[in-house]
Amino acid sequence: MYITYARRRGDFKPAAVTPVVSDNQTLIKEYLAWKATHTRSAGEKYALWVTRFQAFTNKAPEDLVIGDWTAFASSLNGRFAPKNVEFALSIIHNYLRYWHEQGRLRLPLYLARVPTARARSHEAITEEEYRRLVDVLKAEKHLRDLVIVRLLHDTGMRVGELESLEIEQIEEDSSAVIDTEKTVQRRRVFWNQDTDEVLQRYLVSRINDGPDSDWLFAGRTPGKAHLNRRTIERMIRDTCARAGITRKLTPHSFRHAFIHRMAALGTPDAIIAQLVGHSSPDSISHYTKLSRPEAERFARLQFSHLALAA
Structure with a gap:
């Protein structure tokens, strides 16, 4: 339930309202x-x-x-x-x-009170896990799903931004200008040559044999809906199972991994924020904070150095 009323003394009495016609x-x-x-x-x-x-x-x-x-x-x-x-x-x-x-x-x-959202914890997908997903989808010839996984990996897009891509947004230089989901600004995303080759093969199949709609990833209803978030989440979950990946990974795990890679390259937070469509560099720290295994690994490095010095 999204609505709870703040406590007030006395009952609420609707004020007299003079009807005003407005579109x-x-x-x-x-x-x-x-x-x-x-x-x-x-x-x-x-x-x-x-x-x-x-x-x-x-x-x-x-x-x-x-x-x-x-x-x-x-x-x-x-x-x-x-x-x-x-x-x-x-x-x-x-x-x-x-x-x-x-x-x-x-x-x-x-x-009405607006509930405070609790951010869900997402683990960043590793490169080894990503390669396993790609190998499974290649072997099974799931071209559409392979394109989705590769674009999530290369661009760090939100799943909502990916699902709403249109065919005409795909440009020849392996990039696309997309509508940023949170800030309603537009930004350009990029993918590598290997991903573009797979994407071009998918586009040929999509245009020639796919539904008559503008969506890059069209849903089952011709001309209406694009693929939805839950379908993509389910595809990632099922592919992980077939690849023998037991960790819980989601489409957002690719976004975390993208930001981690950018940070590891020494990319300033302001640039990372621009690449992933954040309004402020301050929000990047949420993604770059260490996971428990990463924190433990770095913390335990000191013990190795102390042992060598003894």
Whole structure:
């Protein structure tokens, strides 16, 4: 349940509301114009989520009910990472508070609390594990899955960014300009020549024999949906099992490994943040912190040196 009300003394009494006729675009523009006077950088990020909320509910503030909040929150589950959901609901919370202050909310939805997302722990995939996945998919001739695994490895993309790739985004220089999932900015990602050769073979098959849609990784419904996050997660899990990998690896494990490789090369955090689509270099430390085995290995190095010195 996404909605819990903050405790207040006394019962909430809806204020008298004078109906105001507004379409979605008018509501969005009014809110964003107000928001811009407080936070200049909020424009694109807030516009994205407020537009999604209005498209989902298609209601004026006066007509919103608790079910609209909970249904919208539930619709984000599985489609976006927990931190993205928390960020989105924080924006909608602010949006609802604005309409409360304008006297246009009949119900106290502005008191809804946004749950704090707990970041899931993801282990970075090793190069040896990556090679085992590639070998299995090559042997089984699973071309689409091989492309997915190789792109995740080479680019460090989020799975949501990968699944929403379109064919026309693939460029001749082994790169693509993608929409960054969290910051709604665009960035370019790159892959190596071996990956590009596999990708080009897949493109020929995809265009000639695949569904009639623009998605690079099309789903089963022709012309509509792309491959979803859960399908990709299941593919990674099943391939790991066939490769004899017992650790729990996810699509995000490739992103961690990408950042670890960049850090090992001495790449500044600001550059890494740009490559993976983070808004701030500060967030990179979450990925570069040592896992327990890595921490133990480095910590125990001192004992070897002490033994040699004795």
